Amino acid sequence: MLDLKWVRENPDAVRSAAQRKRVAVDVDAFLDLDLRFRKQQQAVEAMRAELKAAAKELGRMSPEERAQALAGQQETKARLKEAEAQEQELRASHQEQALLLPMPPAAEVPDGIDDQDNVELRRVGDPPDFDFEPLSHIELGEKHGVLDIARGVKLSGSRNYLLLGELARLEQCVLQHALEHMIGRGFEPVSVPTLVSYACMEGTGYFPGGEEQAYLAERDQMSLVGTAEVPLTAIHSDEVLAASRLPLRRVALSPCYRREAGTYGKDTKGLYRVHQFWKVEQVVIGPNDEEWSIAEHQRMLGHATELMEELELPFRVVNVCTGDLGQGQVQKFDIETWMPSRNGYGETHSASRFYDFQARRLKLRYRPEGGGKPVFCHTLNNTVIASPRVLIALLENHQCADGRVRIPEVLRPRFGADFLGS
């Protein structure tokens, strides 16, 4: 949600934001509607003021006088009712359209159409140079009897899977390690609901627009989240926090659910694109300060890249282009990890900053130091680790000539062995 006063004063900035992000939003139509809505609002308010004043008079009148004056009151009430109906109509479409206005991307976001135009910022680590024919994670998983996609599909349809034995354990080790990685950096671990209200989805910017991607429990008007960003960010919605509590740094390990509608035929093999996965997600709620947000964004990115280095995985960081940005995102950095079977980098992390876009929708505010009006917070989020996608990288990059998979040093104490499949 944008500040509508700002939108009225800076229509060009909104037009340009829409253009850069390649979203179809008619700013002029919105401004026109906005004007008509406010006019109608004023008309309604004038009538209400009239009625209110008259009601006070009536209270003081004698019964005979009152009987006479009632007729006029009834007539105004009838007119008001009509005007209110129109106002309601205008308000509904006004709100609907306001929710679609795009947050302007930061100046340093590259222009582009889709992920092809994302700009690589840096590479860390070198893709492995195998002196044997490397296997895909599917082949590796089947070879060791730790991955069963066919039966996952039998249970739940396409894009479902079973991890067994050592691979199931490895997954838990990675997730636990990631969680502790963040706790060690001052983040508070939180166990969150993953079945949430529509308000949470709208507040974080996924609805309206993302309904196709979410599993809905329609009978209960709930939605399964695609990321713990949703509950974590919405924890303090409709609240006014004390400034001293900020920033709130939190991390959650949760299951995530995505319908992956419109991806038929894309990444159909293996564990890359699945309907259900685990993710450790970091979310920060901070003060309304762009400088601070920018710095925190880098810190959060660092938390994830440090972990990837610990896991000894080659990756690169990309500056996501305007066309690939979400409606509310100001800037986004993706971490893409090398996956030999793809012979390329595959997205494993996504770090976004929103400024007050989500906070406005969530009514997430704080009272500034020294009192004063409540101010909307800034919010940011980033993946710490997502599984099974990271398992692709772990299995494929660390495979040995004999088919075993080397476990990175940091995970060995937890995993209890140096290799998977020995």
Added chain:
RNA sequence: GGAGAGGUGGCCGAGUGGCCGAAGGCGCACGCUUGGAAAGCGUGUGUGGGGCAACUCACCGAGGGUUCGAAUCCCUCCCUCUCCGCCA
């Protein structure tokens, strides 16, 4: 699932038809006091929209209704708590 109680400002809590946007307290801000602090005293302090000035409208869980007039009466829904039942 059955029975009951309740949802009021940043928080607690009074308020059963007009004098209530709402007592009182806490918290917070400013001032006094102090060597400094605490305590104490005084003053101020809800949110959002429109106008952007005076001012005005809305909001006492949400939505409807009754009434000239609703925090207060009626209906529906949501949520919380207690007891019972069931159960991970």
